[in-house]
Amino acid sequence: MPDYPKPPYPKQKQPMPGSTAKMDPRPDHGEKSYRGADKLKGRKAVITGGDSGIGRAVAIAFAREGADVLISYLSEEEDAQEVKALIEKEGRKAVLVAGDLRRPEHCRSVIKRAVDELGGVDILVNNAAHQAAFKDIGEISDEEWQLTFEVNIHAMFYLTKAAVPHMKPGSAVINTASINADMPNPILLAYATTKGAIQNFTGGLAQMLAPKGIRANAVAPGPIWTPLIPSTLPEDSVQNFGKQVPLQRAAQPAELATAYVMLADPLSSFTSGTTVAVTGGKPFI
Numbered sequence: 001m002p003d004y005p006k007p008p009y010p011k012q013k014q015p016m017p018g019s020t021a022k023m024d025p026r027p028d029h030g031e032k033s034y035r036g037a038d039k040l041k042g043r044k045a046v047i048t049g050g051d052s053g054i055g056r057a058v059a060i061a062f063a064r065e066g067a068d069v070l071i072s073y074l075s076e077e078e079d080a081q082e083v084k085a086l087i088e089k090e091g092r093k094a095v096l097v098a099g100d101l102r103r104p105e106h107c108r109s110v111i112k113r114a115v116d117e118l119g120g121v122d123i124l125v126n127n128a129a130h131q132a133a134f135k136d137i138g139e140i141s142d143e144e145w146q147l148t149f150e151v152n153i154h155a156m157f158y159l160t161k162a163a164v165p166h167m168k169p170g171s172a173v174i175n176t177a178s179i180n181a182d183m184p185n186p187i188l189l190a191y192a193t194t195k196g197a198i199q200n201f202t203g204g205l206a207q208m209l210a211p212k213g214i215r216a217n218a219v220a221p222g223p224i225w226t227p228l229i230p231s232t233l234p235e236d237s238v239q240n241f242g243k244q245v246p247l248q249r250a251a252q253p254a255e256l257a258t259a260y261v262m263l264a265d266p267l268s269s270f271t272s273g274t275t276v277a278v279t280g281g282k283p284f285i
Contacts, residue, residue: 018227030254036064049128053226057253107158169213204271222279245280
């Protein structure tokens with residue numbers, strides 16, 4: 001097992017949505033460690049939130065497995081360009097699309113860019129997310145509640161609806177849920193509620209898409225060291241982030257990538273409607 005850092009982590013706070021370069025320790029996305037084996041050779045993948053965190057690790061892994069990749073991100077241009085360079089270093093095509101996934105028309109344009117510039121969509125990874133912490137329900141504004149649902153679950157619907165007509169049998173939809181779908185953290189009430197919705201959406205979607213030969217699954221991460229953490233949680237929570245799971249640390253994004261590769265792999269042809277929990281030993285029921 002890699003010797004990854006354990007809490008307490010250094011005190012740090014960032015404005016939302018956070019920057020990879022400013023994190024201490026800097027997250028490991030598999031830049032030096034991930035080795036591909038052509039599991040996704042010739043596939044075309046769309047990854048939302050692919051500029052940092054889990055999305056960046058998945059983009060690197062997919063490219064090293066032979067896939068061309070479109071990265072959707074909000075506005076983190078520097079992070080996105082770093083991922084683009086890593087994808088192209090593997091000899092794969094990389095397309096960057098900035099913009100707000102809350103807008104249905106932007107979601108449709110993301111899929112259109114993938115079809116036009118990559119030549120299709122075989123894998124859709126719905127990974128982009130918004131979260132914010134509040135100690136009391138009275139602190140959550142109507143706008144904050146709506147924003148969380150628009151980014152985390154509405155966009156997932158718009159993107160999937162746009163992608164499915166372009167997907168052939170053997171294609172895959174992979175949604176990022178969370179351990180919060182099963183064990184909601186009260187200070188992340190809005191975020192946790194959307195993650196429960198994502199898990200339910202995935203189960204229904206898998207049944208709906210089965211006749212088309214398209215699979216739908218979810219990954220439920222536990223505590224993962226991404227820019228979302230120092231930019232959305234209180235400093236004391238950041239310092240001790242991950243201490244609550246049996247492995248007593250936060251996961252690095254690189255440790256999530258293999259789950260997404262497995263679910264995208266055409267050889268996983270009977271795996272649909274499931275949630276793969278990557279939680280550091282915390283049971284996911």
